[in-house]
Amino acid sequence: MNNFTFYSPTEFVFGKATEAQTGTLVKKYHGTKAMIVYGGGSVVRSGLLDKVKQSLTAAGIDYVELAGIQPNPTDPKVYEGIELGRKEHVDFMLPVGGGSVIDTAKAIAIGIPYEGDFWDFFIGKSVPQTGLPIGVVLTIPAAGSEGSGNAVITKLDGLRKLGIRTPEILRPVFAVMNPELTYTLSAWQTASGITDMMAHIMERYFSNTQGVEIADRMCEGVMKAIVNEAPRVMSEPDNYDARANIMWAGTVAHNGTCGVGCEEDWASHGLEHEISAIYDVTHGAGLAVIFPAWLTYAAKHNVGKVAQYAVRVWDVPESDDLQAVAMEGIARFKAFLHSIGMPVTLRELGIENPDIDLLVRKFHEDKGKVAGNYVHLDSQASREIYELAR
Incomplete structure (x- = not known):
């Protein structure tokens, strides 16, 4: 730590x-x-x-x-x-x-x-x-x-x-x-908010810092609580306890408690910021597109924590094939996002022909030649993630 x-x-x-x-x-x-x-x-x-x-x-x-x-x-x-x-x-x-x-x-x-x-x-x-x-x-x-x-x-x-x-x-x-x-929030606003808070936790969770069991378990616990409450809050928008749990989760996700002692990542937020700045899309929906693409890239280059996330958050059975475990976890994450009405590709987000060159250029202008910590992203890596998000 x-x-x-x-x-x-x-x-x-x-x-x-x-x-x-x-x-x-x-x-x-x-x-x-x-x-x-x-x-x-x-x-x-x-x-x-x-x-x-x-x-x-x-x-x-x-x-x-x-x-x-x-x-x-x-x-x-x-x-x-x-x-x-x-x-x-x-x-x-x-x-x-x-x-x-x-x-x-x-x-x-x-x-x-x-x-x-x-x-x-x-x-x-x-x-x-x-x-x-x-x-x-x-x-x-x-x-x-x-x-x-x-x-x-x-x-x-x-x-x-x-x-x-x-x-x-x-x-x-x-x-x-x-x-x-929050009872009168639309389903889109609710789902976008749920995605945003999940992403805030994951930016802290995906860390190479060792010896952070408390932070890991807090992140995993809050993410699982969000996943459990999300279907209830979507189907019963005036359910006080469901709304209360989601509301408090949003605070805990971003007030710093889930990331103490960890080197955080935040590359996915940077990648999404370029999308919402250029195309003016809802931030949470943009994250729903970027984070699965980033996870897919991360699984190829630093599989350990992605596999742990799959097992502990998405209940994927453990296996020596960490790559397969990680990819199954990503698939379950994408299925969850779809279940609450979120897009998982740029096309589903309404961006048929994204200007990948512009996105990559602006991302590195804002974040430097190399961004991120869990996996380091140069221009080739960020381009691959944007392509995965198509």
Whole structure:
């Protein structure tokens, strides 16, 4: 096991009607004027936004609003939020929604006190030193951004989709999580979220670090729980316990607990980011296409952990033929993805003629000549994975 520092101060307020506590929580964490960040649509129609506003008013918290955040969030809304926050002297960020909304709020939180361009943080030109505190009212379990120090934004100029990881600055101070708020999610949103959280765990699980039994068993246990709960939540969307288990799984998948002591991979996310940046597809659905292709490549070059994954997560019988075990596990993973309505090829995702050359070029421009840790990906390897994903 590698040395590690694990810092996770988020207060999770989980359960029915917890959104009523939002104002009290903002006040607890010294907010006096919040920026409510949201997409629109469902949070307005459901009445959730009004409930949040009423809670803030009851606690004596002023607020301004930034609406219209889209999936695969882009930099114009971040710049708009930074300008609004400075003008209104906002001292607290309050995203109400899923990962795209939360990530936008995080970028605004570090952009407001920074004298330069917030994009400096995403290209590695600067490192955030401070940021506004962030509290979350979660409506879509998927990205895990409610408990992580990560954020991903796409810059429209050049379609660069990049992320940062600054847990000491960007972890939310609280996350309000009411599973009832997820009852109205579409089957597509639910399945995409399930895939996203599975991928977050696998990025940590596929590691060459030895002596990480705790991390391995945590990853395997959470993945099996997701696989068991997924059919129930898809067939019974208003089943509270199923929704609650999936919601908490999304947080555990990405708050760092599953990866402590491990060298993580994250190449698959990088490969997918190029797809969603260029073709504007749902991130979870893109991962459903990329991860089986990456696993197939990994099984050829470093079969051990892929075979272990097949046995422990997908109940493939053990055998001396590790390659066969690994490939059966990948087949069962793909069958699971299909069972919840996810695509497993670019064609199924609606991309008939992907520009493989462009995807490969942009991936290595963003991630360097060699990416990944479990298996190292040069341009030939990344091209093979994109081809496998066709």
